[in-house]
Amino acid sequence: xxxxxxxxxxxxxxxxxxxxxxxxxxxxxxxxxxxxxxxxxxxxxxxxxxxxxxxxxxxxxxxxxxxxxxxxxxxxxxxxxxxxxxxxxxxxxxxxxxxxxxxxxxxxxxxxxxxxxxxxxxxxxxxxxxxxxxxxxxxxxxxxxxxxxxxxxxxxxxxxxxxxxxxxxxxxxxxxxxxxxxxxxxxxxxxxxxxxxxxxxxxxxxxxxxxxxxxxxxxxxxxxxxxxxxxxxxxxxxxxxxxxxxxxxxxxxxxxxx
Amino acid sequence: xxxxxxxxxxxxxxxxxxxxxxxxxxxxxxxxxxxxxxxxxxxxxxxxxxxxxxxxxxxxxxxxxxxxxxxxxxxxxxxxxxxxxxxxxxxxxxxxxxxxxxxxxxxxxxxxxxxxxxxxxxxxxxxxxxxxxxxxxxxxxxxxxxxxxxxxxxxxxxxxxxxxxxxxxxxxxxxxxxxxxxxxxxxxxxxxxxxxxxxxxxxxxxxxxxxxxxxxxxxxxxxxxxxxxxxxxxxxxxxxxxxxxxxxxxxxxxxxxxxxxxxxxxxxxxxxxxxxxxxxxxxxxxxxxxxxxxxxxxxxxxxxxxxxxxxxxxxxxxxxxxxxxxxxxxxxxxxxxxxxxxxxxxxxxxxxxxxxxxxxxxxxxxxxxxxxxxxxxxxxxxxxxxxxxxxxxxxxxxxxxxxxxxxxxxxxxxxxxxxxxxxxxxxxxxxxxxxxxxxxxxxxxxxxxxxxxxxxxxxxxxxxxxxxxxxxxxxxxxxxxxxxxxxxxxxxxxxxxxxxxxxxxxxxxxxxxxxxxxxxxxxxxxxxxxxxxxxxxxxxxxxxxxxxxxxxxxxxxxxxxxxxxxxxxxxxxxxxxxxxxxxx
Numbered sequence: 099x100x101x102x103x104x105x106x107x108x109x110x111x112x113x114x115x116x117x118x119x120x121x122x123x124x125x126x127x128x129x130x131x132x133x134x135x136x137x138x139x140x141x142x143x144x145x146x147x148x149x150x151x152x153x154x155x156x157x158x159x160x161x162x163x164x165x166x167x168x169x170x171x172x173x174x175x176x177x178x179x180x181x182x183x184x185x186x187x188x189x190x191x192x193x194x195x196x197x198x199x200x201x202x203x204x205x206x207x208x209x210x211x212x213x214x215x216x217x218x219x220x221x222x223x224x225x226x227x228x229x230x231x232x233x234x235x236x237x238x239x240x241x242x243x244x245x246x247x248x249x250x251x252x253x254x255x256x257x258x259x260x261x262x263x264x265x266x267x268x269x270x271x272x273x274x275x276x277x278x279x280x281x282x283x284x285x286x287x288x289x290x291x292x293x294x295x296x297x298x299x300x301x302x303x304x305x306x307x308x309x310x311x312x313x314x315x316x317x318x319x320x321x322x323x324x325x326x327x328x329x330x331x332x333x334x335x336x337x338x339x340x341x342x343x344x345x346x347x348x349x350x351x352x353x354x355x356x
Numbered sequence: 357x358x359x360x361x362x363x364x365x366x367x368x369x370x371x372x373x374x375x376x377x378x379x380x381x382x383x384x385x386x387x388x389x390x391x392x393x394x395x396x397x398x399x400x401x402x403x404x405x406x407x408x409x410x411x412x413x414x415x416x417x418x419x420x421x422x423x424x425x426x427x428x429x430x431x432x433x434x435x436x437x438x439x440x441x442x443x444x445x446x447x448x449x450x451x452x453x454x455x456x457x458x459x460x461x462x463x464x465x466x467x468x469x470x471x472x473x474x475x476x477x478x479x480x481x482x483x484x485x486x487x488x489x490x491x492x493x494x495x496x497x498x499x500x501x502x503x504x505x506x507x508x509x510x511x512x513x514x515x516x517x518x519x520x521x522x523x524x525x526x527x528x529x530x531x532x533x534x535x536x537x538x539x540x541x542x543x544x545x546x547x548x549x550x551x552x553x554x555x556x557x558x559x560x561x562x563x564x565x566x567x568x569x570x571x572x573x574x575x576x577x578x579x580x581x582x583x584x585x586x587x588x589x590x591x592x593x594x595x596x597x598x599x600x601x602x603x604x605x606x607x608x609x610x611x612x613x614x615x616x617x618x619x620x621x622x623x624x625x626x627x628x629x630x631x632x633x634x635x636x637x638x639x640x641x642x643x644x645x646x647x648x649x650x651x652x653x654x655x656x657x658x659x660x661x662x663x664x665x666x667x668x669x670x671x672x673x674x675x676x677x678x679x680x681x682x683x684x685x686x687x688x689x690x691x692x693x694x695x696x697x698x699x700x701x702x703x704x705x706x707x708x709x710x711x712x713x714x715x716x717x718x719x720x721x722x723x724x725x726x727x728x729x730x731x732x733x734x735x736x737x738x739x740x741x742x743x744x745x746x747x748x749x750x751x752x753x754x755x756x757x758x759x760x761x762x763x764x765x766x767x768x769x770x771x772x773x774x775x776x777x778x779x780x781x782x783x784x785x786x787x788x789x790x791x792x793x794x795x796x797x798x799x800x801x802x803x804x805x806x807x808x809x810x811x812x813x814x815x816x817x818x819x820x821x822x823x824x825x826x827x828x829x830x831x832x833x834x835x836x837x838x839x840x841x842x843x844x845x846x847x848x849x850x851x852x853x854x855x856x857x858x859x860x861x862x863x864x865x866x867x868x869x870x871x872x873x874x875x876x877x878x879x880x881x882x883x884x885x886x887x888x889x890x891x892x893x894x895x896x897x898x899x900x901x902x903x904x905x906x907x908x909x910x911x912x913x914x915x916x917x918x919x920x921x922x923x924x925x926x927x928x929x930x931x932x933x934x935x936x937x938x939x940x
Contacts, residue, residue, distance in 0.1 A: 128791055135789040146787075153794070162793035169787050200784040235802055239810050246814030250821045282802050 127153060138170055146170040159352075161190030165197050172204060178294035178316035180204050185292065185319070185350045189285065192228055208317035212334060223280055231281050238271075238278040245271040291322040291332065291347040300340035304329035311340045322349060382407035384415070384475040386462045389547055390699050392481045396552040397560070398452045400428070403464040403475060406444040412467040415447055419461040419477065424452040450550075453482040492554055495522035498582050500615035502567070508623050510638040510669045511732040512566045512701040515540060517580055517615060519561040520553060524587040526608070528561070531581040537571040538620075543697045566701045568669060569622040579614040586611045625730050629737050637729035639668010645742035647712075647722060654749050657687075657711040657780065662725060662742055670695050670704030676725045678710050684720060687711040687781030711780040712747060720747040836874040843871035844936045848929045857920065858912035861928070865906060868932070872939075882906035894938045901931055 134149030150167040168183035184201040191197060220226065226234075248264045293314050301308040304326055314320070320332040323339075330344045382405065389400040403415045409432060417425070428448035435442045453459075462477035496519075503514035519528070532540055546563040569575065585608040625638070645662045652658045664673050675691050689709035696703050714720055722745040731738045800806050847868040851861070866880050869888055880888075886903040890896065905924045912920070 128794060131791065131794045132789075135787055138787050158794060160793065162788040166787040169784055172784055196785040196788070203782060203784055231802060232799070235800060235807070239800075242811055243814050246818050250818050253818075253821055253825055278802075 127156065127158060131158075134166070138166065138173075141173075143170045143173040147174065159190075161187040161194065161197070163187075164190065165194070165200070168204070169200065172200070176294075176316075177204060177207055178292050179348075181208070181317045181319070182292040182294070182348055182350060185290070186352070189350070190230055190232075192230055204317065209315040210318040212318060219280060223277055226277060226281050226284070229277070229281070231278075231285050234274070234278040234281045238274040241267065241271045241274045285351065288351045289321045289323065289349070290319050290351075291330070291349045293318045293320065293342075293347055295346045298342050298346045300332065300338075300342050302340060304331075304341045308341070312338060314342075319350075320347065322347060382468050382471070382473055384464060384466050384473045386464045386475040386478055388461065388478045388480055389549070391479065392483065392699070393453065393549075394483055394551065395453050395456055398450050398550040399480070400549065401449045401451055401461065401478075403447040403449070403466070404444055405446075405466055405468070405473075406442060408445070408468045409443050410445055410468075412469070415464040415466045415475075417449070417462070417464050419459060420451065422454050422457070422459060422482075423461075424454060426450045426452070456482045456484050458482075493520070496520070496525070496586060496611065496613060498580065498613040498615045500578055500580055500618050502577075502618050502620055505619060506621045506623060507567075507569065508638060508730065508732050509569055509572055509625050510636060510672065510730075511622075512568050512639070512668060513620060514543070514699075514701060515565040515567040515577065515618070517563050517565075517582075519582060519613070520551070520558040521561070522556065522558055525584040526587070528582060528584040530563070531583070532565075533578050533580055535575055535577055537569055537573070538575060538577065539568045539570070540565040541568070541697070541702065543699060543701065564699055566697065567620070569620070572622045572624040575620045575622060576617050577620060578617045581612055581614045583610065583612040585609065626735070626737075631728040631737055631739055633726065634728040634730070634737060635672065635674045637669065637672050637674070637727065638732060639666055639670070639729065640731055640733070641666030641668065641673075641727070641729050641738075641740060643725075643727060643740045643742055645725070645745065647745040647747060650746070651748040651750065652714065654714055654717050654751055657713045658747055660710045660712055660722060660745070662708045663705055664708075664727060665703075665705030666729075667701060667703045668729070670702055670706075673704070673706040674727065675706075676708055676727065678712075678725070679723050681712065681720065681722075683715045683718075685713040685715070687713070689781070713780075714747060714749040717749045717751045720749060721745075722747060836871075839871040840874065843868045844932050846871075848932055851928050856928075858909045858917060858924075861924070862906065862909040862913065865902070865909075880906075882910065889935060892939055894935055898931070898934050898938055902935065905931065 130149055130153055134146045134153070137143070137149060138146040147167060147170045150163050150170065154163050154167070164183045164187035168180045168187060171177075171183060172180035181201070181204050184197060184204060187194070187197050188201060229237075245267050248260065248267055251260055252264060293316055296316050298314050299310040300312050300314060302311055314334070318334075320334055323331040323333055325331070325344055328344050329341045330347055331339065331341055332347065333339045385404045385406070387402055387404070389402075393399050403417070405411055405415075426449065428450050430448070431446045433444050433446065451461075458479065458481050460477050460479050462475055464475040466473050466475075499518045499520060501516045501518075503516070507513045517530075519525075543564040543566055546561055548559060548561050551558055551560045567577070587608045641664060643662065643664050645660065647658055647660050649658055660678065662676060664676070670693070673693065678686050678688070680686070687710065689711070691706050691708045693706045694704050712720075712722070724741045724744055726739055726741040728737055728739045730736075800810065847864050850856070850864055856864075865885070866877070869875060869880060869885055870877055873888060873892060875888070877884075882903040885906055886899040889899040889902060905928070908924050
């Protein structure tokens with residue numbers, strides 16, 4: 099019971115920006131956002147990074163802030179962190195034209211050639227990559243309400259018109275539900291991480307004395323399998339796996355966030 | 357008819373080819389397989405005639421007074437490139453020098469259809485063969501040599517390997533020596549020729565490498581090992597039937613030969629006179645620049661092209677940068693590096709382009725770009741620079757719609773000529789600075805309470821609706837049961853408490869049956885009533901009693917005694933109780 103009350107309070111807290119009394123605090127964040135943009139325009143990119151980071155930490159985790167952060171890191175010649183933030187932004191606004199342009203440009207600057215093949219699910223549910231988790235969630239929620247409304251209507255009326263609407267909505271509801279479920283699973287199971295250092299050696303084991311297997315460069319996206327004692331096991335393809343210091347990579351999915 | 361059509365279709369492409377062949381220009385070229393040889397080597401020369409399948413006579417060769425020439429045959433060729441037919445003929449010659457020196461061979465003159473065409477010339481350096489003092493090295497040996505025993509850091513030296521053989525060999529493989537701080541890069545494919553060593557003729561297989569040292573010091577290079585299968589002719593008795601080249605059987609055996617060590621002294625680049633902008637470029641380089649167009653309108657772009665080319669460590673050619681120009685936007689293109697090689701080493705060029713977009717009219721001086729490199733032959737640093745350029749900018753046209761003088765003509769309707777959109781530069785797009793980008797939408801976390809509330813509320817609503825319907829249905833049933841239970845009491849009570857008239861009693865019995873069995877019948881015949889009782893488990897006797905009562909009541913009603921009391925022949929309460937009992 100106490101937990102439920104806690105969750106309710108948390109969700110109410112999320113709605114606080116809409117409360118008129120919180121306008122002053124909202125104004126402060128807007129000023130910080132303005133200052134960050136100004137710092138970027140004047141070439142003070144580190145200051146811009148700090149300000150955008152502060153906004154993100156304060157809970158303003160929208161795609162535009164990650165995009166701006168990626169731009170600032172790009173200007174600081176930190177390609178790895180730029181791609182990391184662009185990828186985070188892409189999870190939230192996958193169809194943003196500016197973001198996709200900059201991300202492609204940043205990817206062009208990376209040195210390692212990494213080929214990723216699309217799986218069956220990605221090929222079948224091809225639209226998943228173009229829609230964010232929240233967009234799919236809202237699609238599902240709307241169709242869910244519509245579906246059950248029609249099911250309820252059918253309790254009172256069994257007309258042909260309602261039946262056909264029911265069939266159409268049922269199919270849409272199933273597709274939206276499956277898409278949302280898959281996206282939710284993919285986001286939750288997203289183990290991608292970005293190489294942050296200019297160049298890192300991937301070792302055969304979690305020890306500096308182990309054999310160096312291959313080198314990777316900043317901006318390359320790898321899959322992080324697990325971590326042990328400050329080392330992470332990464333995978334590039336089925337044939338290329340190895341260990342790297344955990345501080346040399348950062349996961350795209352932020353822990354505790356979607 | 358079909359055949360004629362088919363043949364016409366086959367011949368049609370050939371008809372298109374005829375003008376191409378006819379229009380092909382005749383040209384003659386002369387090339388040597390190398391630029392340096394010893395007096396004991398033979399080298400190959402090819403005279404190529406393009407645009408004609410033959411000549412009126414054999415080529416006339418000039419500049420071969422100091423050589424012995426052997427005809428090596430001819431070969432014809434036909435190439436179709438992008439629909440254009442290019443035919444030609446190659447004349448091959450093997451040339452043996454008679455004395456050392458620098459010679460210019462050519463031009464070769466060819467007469468085609470009465471017209472005389474001349475080729476280019478080629479230069480070759482013939483050097484004396486350094487003879488080993490009376491050492492006979494057998495029918496197979498590998499020799500190695502350097503173009504120079506001294507070199508500078510990043511300077512390229514030519515490392516030459518020669519497989520001298522008098523026997524047939526196959527399956528040749530090479531193991532190059534690995535020396536730290538030395539890099540070997542092969543220059544072209546191996547080539548073969550004949551040479552004389554210690555009075556014996558050898559077939560030479562030569563391969564060359566550019567050798568570049570990254571650190572100073574004395575290096576011993578080698579031995580380089582070459583493995584192969586050697587076939588030695590098997591000796592047979594003279595006058596044998598098989599004593600013919602056609603039947604010269606031979607057996608192969610694996611052999612590895614090694615070259616001698618060669619010494620290379622790598623010198624450091626001198627500190628004296630080293631320019632501040634020196635970036636490690638060593639060799640011989642040239643720089644060229646051009647500005648096209650040199651006059652533009654304000655807002656339009658001109659292209660500055662700089663080509664830095666030469667021989668040496670071309671991979672170290674730097675990316676030049678154009679300094680900031682006032683009132684001019686500068687967009688750098690991706691530099692293009694081309695690396696090639698000839699028998700003297702690596703050659704290459706880097707082409708750099710910038711789009712210059714002046715914003716206002718005037719004369720703009722384009723700054724001179726400089727590059728420094730070390731010249732190993734001159735043993736000093738050299739600075740090369742681009743030519744000065746001036747960009748003349750005239751006022752741009754105001755953006756307004758102009759009435760075209762030749763309005764109505766086709767040209768005016770076509771508008772300006774279209775062209776591919778040219779990429780002038782690449783960069784990221786700016787940050788999103790709109791304040792609405794900061795404002796969050798109504799965020800619902802998947803798996804959160806709000807999410808489950810939103811998702812499950814419709815399901816709950818459906819469940820409630822379903823329950824409500826079922827409850828209503830159940831309630832209707834319960835009311836019916838209650839009414840059924842009360843039906844007997846009602847009719848008995850009504851019968852006892854009032855003087856029952858036939859019409860009322862008939863109505864009460866009908867209501868009793870309706871209530872008791874959940875029916876909603878407006879009228880009931882005596883037969884129907886008995887039937888209802890029978891179907892609900894009432895005995896025939898009791899059902900018939902009720903039927904008789906109802907028939908009497910009907911008689912009373914239809915005989916005008918509906919409002920008078922009548923004898924129904926039965927104790928109604930008892931009959932009802934009997935019915936209730938039998939329904940049980």
